[in-house]
Amino acid sequence: MTGDPARASLLRELEAFYRREVLLLQDRRYGEWLQTMDSAVSYRVPVTTSTLDGLVTREDELGYYDEDFTLLKARVAKLESKMSWVEHPPSRLRYFVQVVDARHEEDGVIVARSNLLLLQYRWNMEQQFSGERTDTLVALDDDFRIRSRRVVLDRQAVGKQGLSVFF
C-alpha cells in the first residue's frame, strides 16, 4: 500500500477530515459539525441484539440514532437550548478515531471505516463507548461530505441514562 501514492494521499486527506471533525465534536460545535454532512445524509447507530448466534444488528431495527439531516438538525437545536439539562453543565468529551481505512467505490464515493473510542465525563457520571464506524463520503474539491454514517457500538445496551453524544 505504501507503493500507491493515490491511496496514501486519500488516507492523509481523510485523516485531516476526521481530525477537524473530532475537534468540532469535542468542542460541541454541532452547528459546524452539521456542515460536514451531505443534505441527504443517513446517520445510523443501530441497536445490537444478543441472539443465539452472537450480537447482531439489523437494518430495519431501532437505532440509538436513526436520523436524516432534518432529524439531526432537530437534535442539535435541542442540545443547544439553555434548558437541555442533560448537558448542563456540558460533558467533557474525548474522541479517538483510529485505524482508518478507505476505498473508492465505482460511483465516485469513498467508503471509509475506522475505530471509534469516546470517553465522556459528565457532572454526574462517566462512560465510554467503542465501536466501528463506516462512512460513505462524497469528495468535494478539497473536502468531504458525509453521505452516510453507520456506527456499530460494541456494547449491547447503553449503560447510563441520557445518551447525549454523537458518534
Added chain:
Amino acid sequence: MSKTENVKNAGNPVRTPMPPLVRQDAQIGSVALSQLISPDGSSVSRRLFVDEALYRLEQERIFARCWLYLGHESALAENGSFFTTTMGEDPVIVVRDKTGRLRSFLNSCSHRGAKVCRADSGTTTLFRCPYHAWTYNTEGELASVPRMGPAYANSLDRSELGLREVPHVDSFRGMIFGSWGSEAPSLREYLGDMAFYLELMLSRMEGGTEAIGGVHKWTIDVNWKIPSENFAGDHYHVPSTHGAGVQMGYRSPLTNNGYCIQTGNGHSIGSERGGAQQGTAVQTEYAGFMQRMRSELVAKHGEAAEAFVPIGVGTLFPNMSFLDSARFRAFRVWHPRGVDKIEVHSWCVVDKALPPELKTAVRRQYSLAFGPGGIFEQDDGDIWQSVQDAMRGYIGRQGRFNYQMGLGRETPTAERYGPPFPGSCSDILMTEANQRAFYRHYATLMADPDDR
C-alpha cells in the same frame, strides 16, 4: 375497606374510584405505614425509594403478585419464538410453545440454577443449560438429562424437574402479561376499567398493533417508582424538564387543558388536549392519521370523545408505562435492578395497517424523542438520576415528597366526558391525583397480610 370514598364536589358528595385511603395503623414489615405514606397519598416518605428492606418486600408483594407486562405478541410470530425479560428481578423466558400457546418460565435450570437461555430473542425448540446440559423443550419439560443411566441409574423423575412456569400468562390486544400470584385475578379483572382506555389505544385500526424494530434497553440510576409515577400523571414537569424540546419546536408549550384519569387500581393515564408532543418541528403524516381516528371515535361516542385520541401517557401498575402521543406510541417497562437502579426496555408500537413508510417515520420520531438518546428521554433520565443521588446520605433520605397538587378536584370521568368513560379525573391537567392513587394502591399491596 371500601374501594371508593366520598369526595366533596361543589357541595355534592360524589363517589370516585380512588384506591382506599392509606391505613395509618398498618405495618409494612417493621415500619408503620403512617411513617411512609399519608392517608390520602399526598405525602410519601423518601424511605420508599432508598430502603433495602422495603425493596425486598416489593419483590415479594408487588412483583411476585401483580400482572407484569412481558412483551408484545408480535415479537413471537411463530411457534418456538422466544424472548427473555425479567419479572421484577426474576429472569424469565417468554415463548410460543410448539402448539402456539404463550408460556413463560423462570430462566433458571431446575438442577443447579444456571440460565438456560442467554439470548435476548430467537427461535428454538430446546433450551439447553450450559452447566450440565439438562435440556428443556418449549413446554418447559425436562426433555433430556446426560448420563441418565450411568449417573442416575435411570431413577431421576424428569416429570418433576421441568422449568418453573409462570402460572398465569395471558394477553390483552397483543400485550402479553404474566403473574406469579397464587391468587391472581384474571388479567381482564386486573386491568379493570383501564381496559376501556387500552382498548381505545390498541384497537384504532383493523388488525391491531405491533412492536416494530426490536427493543431499546438502557439503565437509569433511579428507584423504579420515580419513572412509574412520572408516567402515571406528572405533566407539571414538562415546561421545565422538557423546556429544550419546547424551545426547538418538537412540542408546543404545555397548557392546563386536559385530563389525568385513574381507574382505582393503580392504573392511570393523562393527556393534554390533542395529545402530548404536538409541535411544529419535524412533522410526519401521523397527525393526519390521528385526526381521522379522532373523527371515528367522535362518531361513536360523541363530541367529548375527541379528547381520547391519543389516550395519553400512562402507567399500568406497577412498572409498565406507555406514551400514546400525537407523534408516536411507545411502551416501556421499568425493570427494578436493586433499590436505586432500573433497566428500561422500550418499544415503538404502531398500528399494523399503517403504510410501511409511515411506520418508519413514526419509529424515527419515537427514537428522536424517547429512545435512549431521545431529546425528551435524556433530560428525564438525567434528572431522575439526580433525585436518587440526592437521597444517598443520612439526611437526604429523611423527609417526604409532596403530592398535594390538585387535591380534592377529582370527579367521576363520566361527569365530564360522558357515560362510557370510567375512572375519576379532575378539571385540569396539572394535578398529582394519579400519583396519589399510585401510592395508595401501593400501600394496599405492601401492607402486612394481617393488616390488609
